[in-house]
Every structure is written in C-alpha cells, then in structure tokens.
Amino acid sequence: MTRAVREAARRWQRAPGSLTQRLFAWGGEVRVQRLVQAVQPLLPGEAADLGVAPGTRCLVREVVLRVGDAPVVWARSVAPASSLQGPWKALAGLGQRPLAALLFVDPRVSRTPLAAHWHGRGSVWHHRADEAWRAAAGQPWPANVVAARSSVFTRGGVPLRVFEAFVPGISGPLMR
Template sequence: MLSSMACQPPCSYTVSHHTTASCPPSWSDHLETANGPCQDWLFDTGSLTRRLIRLSADAFSVAPLSEGWATLRDDECLALDLAPGTTGWVREVYLSGHGRPWVFARSVAGQQALKQDGFPLAALGSRSLGELLFVNGGFSRGRIEVCRYPTQWLPASQTGDTLLARRSRFDRDALGILVTEVFLPEFWAMLPRSPEAP
C-alpha cells in the first residue's frame, strides 16, 4: 500500500506489486549456473545505463512503471539496514532498447534518509537513476548480489521463475539506495553472440 503522505512531486504512478513471495530469493555474490555472457552482465561494476546505451546504438529509453511511498520488502529493509516495515520511496521502470523492455529495475530508499539527503529520487521521471548515481558524485557502490527473481515481484506483463537479477547498494553519508535490475528474456535473445536465454 502507498503511504497517505503526499509525494514530492505528486505521484504519477502507483506501486502495486506484491511485497511477498512464496519462496523469497537467496541473494548471493556468485551464481555458478550462469554462463559467460550472463556473468559478464551480472557482475559488471560500471554503469548499466551506459552499457545499454552502447548496445542499443543510442536507442535507449527509461519507461517509468510505478513510483511512490510504500512499505519496503523485508529483504530490502535488511539490505539497507532498516527496521522491517519501513516506509520508503519505490521506483520501478523498464530500461528499454529500441522501444523493447530489456531490464526491469526497482530502486528503493528509506524515507527518513532520503528526505535528509535531498537526493531527487522522486523527481527523475524518464531519466536514468543509474546514470545519475555514477555522475552525481559522493556515492559508493557496495557488492553486487544475484538471484533468480520471484515471479510475484515482476510486472504483470512479465513471467518466469528463472529470470536473472542483480542488486547493489549505493551509499552517500546516511543515504542508502538499493538498485535491483532484472534481465528480461528479450534482452538475452538479442544479445550479440548469445541468443539463448540463461
């Protein structure tokens, strides 16, 4: 459920995805079953946005799906060192190439730390958060963790129990932003020299 607190700026979308999964994922810093191309994309520490821009020959876009104040999932609270049930800003988007969704991205931050820092997570619109994190200065990136993402946490238009996902935490002073990126089947299908889905 969205908090009754007004968003700044006003919300244009509604966070509506399930907060629980029948079998919560086990996030890990390795995934032995992933092939070479998968490992390369999952554990690349550079900007995913920049890499997708290059891959798409500049035909890259960000399509917002939902955003607003909501109760963070338990695994997100744990990753951000927040108490269970903490309210935070939740932003979900598609990172697309040539108008086709390649990556589903979910970014969250605790309400108190976000307001104290003043980072404009609520005002990004169709701009890329990842690019801003890498150029804004002052953020340090934590380790990359990977998992097979639960179907219940995907947008309704996406299905599959084996979609590969990664997440990492970006910190600046007291602010922590957890960024999760799920690589969709269409991304792997178009990847040069790796037409097979993982």
C-alpha cells in the same frame, strides 16, 4: 533456462558500472518507462540490505529500461522515504530519466559489490517482476526464473538499493 541464457545472465549480473551506459553502448537509444514511484512495503531482503527495520517507510521506484522499443530490464530502487529530504531528494524529480544520472556522476556516492539473484516462479520477486512486465510489455515475465543483481549505493550515509532484472536472452553483442 538454457545454459547459454544462464551464462549470459551471469555476465550481466557481474558487469560493473552503469547498466544504462552499457545498454546505450549496445543499442543507442535507452528509454525509461516509469511504472511506480510511491511509498510501498518492502520486498524480502530489501530492509536487511538497507539496514532498516522491515516496516520503515521507503520510496519505491520501478522502471523498465527499453532499448529502442524492446523492454530489456526491470529495475526496482528503494530508499528510506526520509532520505527524500536529504541525500536522495533528486530521486523524487527523476521522472523518466535513468537513475544512473544520479549515481554515477557524484563522487560522494559509493556502491557495495554486486549480488546475483535467481528468483524462481512462485517467489515474491518473480510475482512482482511478472506484474511489472505485464504493465510495461503486456505479457508475463518471459521465464520461470528472474535473473537479477542488486547493490546498495550510499550518499551522505543514506542507502539506496537498486535491483535490476534481465529479460532472458539479453546477450551477444550487448556484452562487448
């Protein structure tokens, strides 16, 4: 990963607010390609971030965000399955709409500070990003490292963890 690509990733990792809105401001059309929405096992770090036991049943939603036809972000959202009867019940019916539609319009939703992540080849996170990217784009994750960020949103005392991984080279005018 070149220095310029790494610095572009760092800007994305620190960018506040809605990623969907940032992508829309840059490229106009943002489309959500839903890959997974099911109860699945948690990946490393998710249980701790959510404050739940590692075996807790959680709903996992994975999507790829596209600007035009170009896939640019792989995102994974995780919430305790029990929250689908409570504060995050709208998550079940989100479909192809961006998660931002739930997170940034409700004043009762709070967010933890963004955490930056760098997951190398061989890690569980790189493996999962690679699987998702192959399903969405028909090719492997295009780098040896997954540069990403995560934060936890809370509504009604119930957490929802959002992880967003940026395709290498996403930079330039996008960060205006």
